Amino acid sequence: MALLRVAGLTVRYGALTALADMSWQVEAGEILGIIGPNGAGKSSCFAAVTHAVRRDGAVWLADENVTSLPTHVVARRGLRRTFQQNAFFGELTLLENAMAAMLREHSTSLLRSIALPWQERAARRRAEGAAAELLTSFGIGPDDHGKRPGDIAYGTQRLLSVVLAYGAGARALLIDEPAAGTGGTDMQRLADLLVELRRRGVAVVVIEHHMDLIMAIADRIVVIDQGRKLAEGTPAEVQRNAAVLEAYLGRAA
Numbered sequence: 001m002a003l004l005r006v007a008g009l010t011v012r013y014g015a016l017t018a019l020a021d022m023s024w025q026v027e028a029g030e031i032l033g034i035i036g037p038n039g040a041g042k043s044s045c046f047a048a049v050t051h052a053v054r055r056d057g058a059v060w061l062a063d064e065n066v067t068s069l070p071t072h073v074v075a076r077r078g079l080r081r082t083f084q085q086n087a088f089f090g091e092l093t094l095l096e097n098a099m100a101a102m103l104r105e106h107s108t109s110l111l112r113s114i115a116l117p118w119q120e121r122a123a124r125r126r127a128e129g130a131a132a133e134l135l136t137s138f139g140i141g142p143d144d145h146g147k148r149p150g151d152i153a154y155g156t157q158r159l160l161s162v163v164l165a166y167g168a169g170a171r172a173l174l175i176d177e178p179a180a181g182t183g184g185t186d187m188q189r190l191a192d193l194l195v196e197l198r199r200r201g202v203a204v205v206v207i208e209h210h211m212d213l214i215m216a217i218a219d220r221i222v223v224i225d226q227g228r229k230l231a232e233g234t235p236a237e238v239q240r241n242a243a244v245l246e247a248y249l250g251r252a253a
């Protein structure tokens, strides 16, 4: 069964239909790529899935219909999203950001145990250790853990956004243009991160304009054009699809 399935998602901004009747699904341990021209409706699709906008259609997380649940409840169920822009606590260190992200979806009992005075120090050390492990395992080394997000390289900031969305573990992650503004080795680190998420069994959905990146790591690709699904298939299938070549890849080349 698909871990995340969306059906008939439609988003309207006033008179503009940004997304029309969009359906796709992604398995646990699979990377689904979403590509399409600027303004095609890709980010609107993520907003629709996470219920961040008014929309028609339906969303299932595993066997649960989560269509009418609010964004924060869906997030607690393990379906989360990153944005095209970086988003973190600018005044906290990377380690503290990671701790906050890991505790975010946790039960109140864990928060309470950390708050109990006689357990505080040990619990904080445990949380710090887990946060350091999280950052390091996704390619952000200890040298950066004590820095604030504004003081690390831009490419590492892009990694951090994804790691914080993953937090203590996610079932499905929607990642919007992780490689925006990066290149070279940063793109390779991002590719490694996305592949690591897949290895951990996350259902990964990635919007990306960097064709070399998405074609290299995606298991399947959905092409969106003017709010509608133009094509769907493996990277190889999509790359030789006539409609895609004409509407998008040909234009981009």
Ligand SMILES: Nc1ncnc2c1ncn2[C@@H]1O[C@H](COP(=O)(O)OP(=O)(O)OP(=O)(O)O)[C@@H](O)[C@H]1O
Pocket (backbone or CB within 6 Å): 013, 016, 018, 036, 037, 038, 039, 040, 041, 042, 043, 044, 045, 084
């Ligand atoms: N909040 C909004 N209010 C009104 N129109 C919007 C809003 N957000 C997006 N749009 C419009 O909806 C359409 C789809 O936008 P969307 O951001 O989903 O595209 P996209 O595929 O993510 O583009 P890009 O590749 O540039 O990020 C565009 O025409 C955009 O101008």
Ligand SMILES: [Mg+2]
Pocket (backbone or CB within 6 Å): 042, 043, 044, 084
């Ligand atoms: Mg977008």
